[in-house]
Amino acid sequence: MTTAEVDVLAGAEAVLRKICAEFPIAGGDGSESDRIAAVEESGADEAQVLAIARQVQSRLFDAGLAWPDGPAEYGGRELDEDDANRLESLIDSFDLPTRHNLFVGLHIVAPAILEYGTPEQRQRYLPALFRGDQVGCQLFSEPGAGSDLAGVSTKAVREGDDWVITGQKVWTSHGHVADLGEALVRTDPTAPKHSGMTMFMVDMHAPGVTVRPLRQITGGAAFNEVFLDEVRVPDSARIGAPGEGWRVALTSLSSERGSMGGAGGPLSPTVLNRLAGLIEQQDGGGDPFLRVRVAQTVGAVLAMRAAMDRADDEWLDGIAEVSGSVQKMLMTRALDEVSTLAADLLGHRAFVDTGVFNTHAWSEFILGVPGLHLAGGTDEIQRGLIANRGLRLPR
Numbered sequence: 001m002t003t004a005e006v007d008v009l010a011g012a013e014a015v016l017r018k019i020c021a022e023f024p025i026a027g028g029d030g031s032e033s034d035r036i037a038a039v040e041e042s043g044a045d046e047a048q049v050l051a052i053a054r055q056v057q058s059r060l061f062d063a064g065l066a067w068p069d070g071p072a073e074y075g076g077r078e079l080d081e082d083d084a085n086r087l088e089s090l091i092d093s094f095d096l097p098t099r100h101n102l103f104v105g106l107h108i109v110a111p112a113i114l115e116y117g118t119p120e121q122r123q124r125y126l127p128a129l130f131r132g133d134q135v136g137c138q139l140f141s142e143p144g145a146g147s148d149l150a151g152v153s154t155k156a157v158r159e160g161d162d163w164v165i166t167g168q169k170v171w172t173s174h175g176h177v178a179d180l181g182e183a184l185v186r187t188d189p190t191a192p193k194h195s196g197m198t199m200f201m202v203d204m205h206a207p208g209v210t211v212r213p214l215r216q217i218t219g220g221a222a223f224n225e226v227f228l229d230e231v232r233v234p235d236s237a238r239i240g241a242p243g244e245g246w247r248v249a250l251t252s253l254s255s256e257r258g259s260m261g262g263a264g265g266p267l268s269p270t271v272l273n274r275l276a277g278l279i280e281q282q283d284g285g286g287d288p289f290l291r292v293r294v295a296q297t298v299g300a301v302l303a304m305r306a307a308m309d310r311a312d313d314e315w316l317d318g319i320a321e322v323s324g325s326v327q328k329m330l331m332t333r334a335l336d337e338v339s340t341l342a343a344d345l346l347g348h349r350a351f352v353d354t355g356v357f358n359t360h361a362w363s364e365f366i367l368g369v370p371g372l373h374l375a376g377g378t379d380e381i382q383r384g385l386i387a388n389r390g391l392r393l394p395r
């Protein structure tokens with residue numbers, strides 16, 4: 001590393017320490033909270049969790065740490081790939097308060113705006129997302145379009161300088177707190193289905209947008225149904241050309257898959273430390289059978305991290321298109337290992353709240369993991385992509 005690079009990391013470390021001191025991960029009574037979730041932060045303290053996430057994000061932004069490899073004109077640090085990875089790893093190693101509710105805006109919406117947006121659109125949306133001023137959501141899935149996303153039927157009709165959008169979206173993570181929705185809609189019903197769609201940025205506070213929460217098995221309600229009833233969107237909020245929506249969506253989906261296990265992802269230092277605490281309680285991990293399970297779990301986590309770190313390496317040449325799918329599959333495998341090990345170690349204590357630290361708190365995590373086999377494209381869809389587009393196997 002050059003002296004300049006060492007300076008970047010040393011400066012970042014000081015900022016991160018300061019943020020951790022300013023926002024300690026604590027329960028309402030000042031004690032350490034044992035809350036851990038695989039999918040979302042929701043519940044009574046949701047507003048507070050979001051407020052803290054936004055403040056932490058703005059501190060990171062002001063210190064130039066919010067977007068290590070992003071263009072400087074939109075608030076990025078413009079580090080090269082190696083330095084950006086080093087900085088990301090450093091940030092991940094700090095136990096910052098969760099910024100999971102900003103994930104969609106930063107890792108799904110922003111990449112599409114960066115690739116397909118005009119300079120004005122990039123300036124309008126990107127700094128606001130990376131500073132945490134705006135929360136983004138992804139309006140892709142519909143009751144009749146999930147794995148077959150190109151089947152979306154929400155439509156937009158051009159009226160002068162505006163488009164009028166009508167339809168229903170579903171499973172919209174963080175839609176109830178979002179300011180901005182990336183909406184894939186049909187603009188040409190006569191065109192072949194993949195070329196009749198267009199992408200818009202929808203103001204989630206606009207007239208005609210109704211958001212209804214969906215209660216999940218975890219107890220939370222962090223995703224939603226979104227009804228769009230003649231919502232007017234200016235043409236200046238169209239991302240990409242009319243009919244180019246599918247390509248814009250692919251950028252978002254590929255980034256989503258590749259980022260799910262990264263910063264703010266479910267396998268945070270907190271979760272892994274808590275798991276280590278559970279193993280420690282169980283005979284210090286001395287039991288040979290337990291040691292095998294722990295080794296399997298550690299192996300799965302390390303494989304996921306290695307794939308993340310090397311996502312842009314040459315070894316992916318030829319299968320780069322599906323590297324996000326590979327990373328997502330490794331992430332869900334690691335999550336399964338962590339979740340089943342925790343469930344086995346805890347037994348009924350995971351599901352009966354005895355008030356003991358680091359026991360019942362796992363239930364939200366354990367119940368949330370299955371959903372991640374679906375989110376961002378199901379396991380079957382990822383396997384299909386890896387087989388057909390990566391390994392070029394016949395359909």
Ligand SMILES: Cc1cc2nc3c(=O)[nH]c(=O)nc-3n(C[C@H](O)[C@H](O)[C@H](O)COP(=O)(O)OP(=O)(O)OC[C@H]3O[C@@H](n4cnc5c(N)ncnc54)[C@H](O)[C@@H]3O)c2cc1C
Nearest residue numbers: 138139140141146147171172173371374375376377378380
């Ligand atoms: C936690 C979570 C968060 C989510 N957040 C969002 C969000 O913010 N925004 C958003 O737009 N969507 C979101 N989704 C929706 C998600 O993208 C869809 O659930 C997913 O794409 C699957 O679509 P579906 O639920 O309609 O299932 P379906 O597409 O109906 O699939 C049903 C079953 O059939 C299988 N299947 C379907 N097609 C094939 C095929 N070709 N080959 C093999 N098997 C197949 C699937 O694997 C699955 O097992 C979220 C989902 C979850 C669980």
